[in-house]
Amino acid sequence: MPTLTLRTPFLIFVGDESRVTYAKTGRGIVDWRRDHCAGQLRLSAGACDLGLPDMTVAEAAGAGVGSLVIGTALVGGSIPPAWIATLTEAARAGLDIVAGLHTRLAGIPELAAAAAEGGAKLVDVRTAPADLPVGSGRKRTGMRLLTVGTDCALGKKYTALQLERDMRAAGLSADFRASGQTGIMIAGEGVPIDCVVADFISGAAEVLSPENAPNHWDVIEGQGGIFHPGYAAVTHGLLIGSQPDAFVVCHAAGRTEIEGWPHVPLPSIGDVIERTVQIGRLTNPAIRCVGISVNTSTLPEGERREYLARLGKRYGLPAVDPLLTGTAAIIDNL
């Protein structure tokens, strides 16, 4: 069944990006999948250092690198002309080029020609794989955990990755399953669920977490929010296709409205739990909430743990901040 699969190991392309926040895709790959990274390619001395060996394209090709991955976000989403020569050289040397930009790589003629010459693929991680099925609703073997949220952009991907790490450390068999472009670049595989055609959303989610060993956990990156006026449909399809046994609600401390939708109040964590259970029961009657994951970084240092304790008590669930506490309390509750 079709997911997007990237060819490892990676050469992380940093370009001339000196701002750390704009290099966070590359940073994320290094943080979570260091073993996928052979090296970094920087076009200037001032570019971010991700702590990887610096490599030229020729060195990367010689070292058997599979893909050059563009590890920076771009304002405007298009590729600076100064990068084209290096990307073209890499494609001609047979390295797949991987990007999550609005500009389609194949729309750059010299890059398309170089890829054809080098036998390389141009992989846009915003492009959904072809031939996705319609969701069947059939139960699959294996266990699944989905991260959901009171909103977008509050740690669903990060929580899922930390859960994977902590579950593995606890001796559990677990795999992060990426549903968004950055997650796919980190995991090296996945389905960009928000780019799928509407009829195939739950089917794409079924493909994303296929049948597995009975004691294996897929830890699925959530998207959107079930009360989000723009993205709730994506969240709904991902939920029923994922048929999770367990879910974790992600939240950002202090957020009171949907980010970018100031006229829409944020739902409560309790509302999200209730609605997620209602909808999720369609494909997994045993669905339950196993914890709360909050980004507490906006709170004063002395109040973060107290905030989590209060929240945990209120909902009768382990409440963690992955960066502050890890996720072990949630894993103990599985």
Next chain:
Amino acid sequence: MPTLTLRTPFLIFVGDESRVTYAKTGRGIVDWRRDHCAGQLRLSAGACDLGLPDMTVAEAAGAGVGSLVIGTALVGGSIPPAWIATLTEAARAGLDIVAGLHTRLAGIPELAAAAAEGGAKLVDVRTAPADLPVGSGRKRTGMRLLTVGTDCALGKKYTALQLERDMRAAGLSADFRASGQTGIMIAGEGVPIDCVVADFISGAAEVLSPENAPNHWDVIEGQGGIFHPGYAAVTHGLLIGSQPDAFVVCHAAGRTEIEGWPHVPLPSIGDVIERTVQIGRLTNPAIRCVGISVNTSTLPEGERREYLARLGKRYGLPAVDPLLTGTAAIIDNL
């Protein structure tokens, strides 16, 4: 804002299709929008007669026809070679060619060339318009009614069309809004909501029923089913983007499982009402169910009205079969 809009009047192309059920798109256009139809084009004497004047391409062009609309369903979804000459002639004469097939019209080289020559458009009603927005969730003026269902393929489009007809007959200002390919060919306009990219479903629904006069009703064709394991995400996005004041639950008497998903039991009408209200409140807190519309054609003739009466009493709502009773009882309840 972008919806698909077809150029009227239409020449309905029947080809050599002699089976009435396979010509139902053409039939539907004649039934619901006779004033859009200038004539029919049949390739053989045995082809279905839709009751329109027979016209050649030249006659249609002379009469100012805007589009040749392929009014038949095709097994396999592709265009028979025997049709190409006629379609090409029409495109060269400047008629837009409209189809809802899996094969893309622009992928037929001689047709693409003829369209370029004649200044005609090739319109695939399965292709969503470009530049759809993300849903805003903002309240729009005007009133909206959405048809929902216990499943797919049980009369959501038909009910909406009959409601439009009966509302207009009752002196109300009302427009059918098409969310599927056949509906679009009937209405001459709409958005194929199940073909939209996931992130834009509710935004597409917002475009489909734009701001309108305070006493105007948009009667929106529903899609999928909120408990459907394949299509519930589409239903969810269409619901919150439509922000309906009123909805009608459509059902087929005797159906007990999701059609094509025999392992999934059909939800009850009560379940659908409850869940639709829960989700719809996000963008319209005043949402309410105003009636039930059932296809009772599978019941014995003598039991149909009694079945509707029983159902209406059970839910405290008007229960109609549009073909048997019309929809006036629902309109009285608005």
